[in-house]
Amino acid sequence: MFSQFKNIDTAFKHIRLFSFLLIVACFGISCFAIYQYYRFYTIKDQRIYILYNGKLLTALATDRKSNLPVELRDHIRTFHQYFFSLVPDDKAIKASLTKALYLADESAKKQYDNFQESGYYNNLIAANISQELSVDSIQLDVDQFPYLFRCFATQKLVRSTSTVYRKLVSQGVVDDLKNQTDNNPHGFLIRRFEILENRDEQVKTAQP
Structure with a gap:
């Protein structure tokens, strides 16, 4: 009789252990299923469908942080090209600089005013100088x-008689405006802009 009770007690312990393991397994499977569901849901939300030339294309959305360095460099590069790539035409110069000043604060406007007061833009027009800028690198x-x-x-100043290459080094900080517009598509603003170096490196005389 005692042996029978002992067997019943042992069987009960086995059933209790089995039930506990079954509950743990069910809980684990439920957690895994929920995780997979939210993972699938997140991936689905990141998928964007684009209709291009009558074809349905699929793109994958990413958060802005992962693309931040690319956007910052493009903003800085665009500002410098608008600010320093100029043609000898007063309206074209003003149009280009207006675009540049949408991307920076009053520190860039101050630099523009200094150039204006020194007659820099008038000299470009009078001497028929085209000024092109190529960004070599950006430390960020x-x-x-x-x-x-x-x-x-590198700045390239093209005259009828010669071509001058200048080294340009500038620095500043970029602030995030959290707001994108047509004139500022990245929503950044350059502050504390200053030119550290702007000197001639090479002069090429035009061949007659």
Whole structure:
């Protein structure tokens, strides 16, 4: 009789252990299923469908942080090209600089005013000089906000008699406006803009 009770007690313990393991397994499967569902739901939300030339294309959306350095460099590059790539035409110069000043604060406006007062733009027009800028590299620190940058570029000044190459180095910080517009598609603003270096490196005389 005692042996029978002992067997019943042992069987009960086995059933209790089995039930506990079954509950744990069910809980684990439920958690895994919920995780997979939300993972699938997130991936589905990141998928964008684009209709292009009558064809349905699929694109994958990413958060802005993962693309931040690319956007910052493009904003800095665009500003410098608008600010320094100029043709000897007063209306074209003003149009280009107006676009540049949408991308920066009063520190860029101050630099523009200095150039204006020194007669820099009038000299470009009078001497029929075309000025092109090519950005060589941009050093960027995205670990601190606002984002510190230093831009290294080459200016090409084309005259009828010669071509002058200048080294340009500038720096500043980029602030995030959290607002994108047609004139500022990235929603950034360059602050504390200053030119550290702007000197002639090479002069090529035009062949007669």
